[in-house]
Amino acid sequence: MTVKIAPSLFGADLGNLENQIKAVEDCKVEMLHIDVMDGNFVPNIAFGPDQVKMLRGKTDLFFDVHMMVVEPDRFIPRFVEAGADMITVHQEATTHLHRTLQLIKSFGIKAGVVLSPGTSIKTLEYVLDDIDMVLLMTVNPGYGGQSFIESSINKIKDLSEMIKGYNIDIQIDGGINLETAPKVVEAGANVLVAGSFTFKGDIAKNISALISAVNFK
Template structure:
């Protein structure tokens, strides 16, 4: 199946985010990936619900919102109200993953769970019926521009077997380039998050096409 490309606005020009979102929409992005960082769960600070709300009028594309925050539950409703379509929480950031996923779905949003490089895929085994997406971190979260961790490929393949015929997408975030997308997709990934690979030159359309 064709992969979906989700440019991460973490690598965009923050001074003109609305324009950047419109540009990657026009260039063929499938999802708009929004990395939310709190300076606590990860060593960086980025966007809050008000930024998501401000960007929402700039595109009709799916807002793929990745919450790298702890605690996460108190903020889920705010990000849903701001216009998120998919809300992904980290398994490592909540003691009650099942409850968090139930909350996301109760707000009418798709629910995702993210796994850090050292987190085994087994943590999602008992919540598969509440998932729409599994995000495999192929770098340690917190910063863009890092190199892909090769062991993520085996994790992707194991997750694909675990999912079976369930309608759950596997997304990969971290170090995705035109050179390694083939093996990432072959392992079973369907959504590719790309920051530097999309925003590295002003020709976003060609950069997205190269990933495809």
């Protein structure tokens, strides 16, 4: 299994963003995780479509856009136009999940579903044919730097069993570090979002250490 690192720009130094993106590119990562927050679904605000469009002009990395917004359908076309390569939406934030996934797919990009810690994976049972990735939050959404919720390990294992036979990635976001990363990969995850860990200090050293911790090349 190939494991991907997805540095989260929410953990970056926004005053030095272009240089930090370049440092991430130099580490040969394939994707950037971009958190979109509306101050309503979560108690924070971050990265609108104008900011994503600006970032798109700075890098060719795959843009993994995590929408933490109420009624995401309103904004999906704007984020596609801004340069998103994948959009993930919270199951809890949309009334008609299948319709929302079809909307994302209609633009020719990848679609995923995010589950907050208290949301059951059973809510995905009837949309597995329509998703490219499931993002499991291992902290409550909205803030960086939170502690990993240990009970998430069993949830990852259960999801890994549920999606056997499907070409679906399992992404983990929240509290990823040298201790938790090997646990989630062993449980079945193959995409790791790392914000606070990636951008605190030496970016290249941090990403290299994370790669070594999960023993992939």
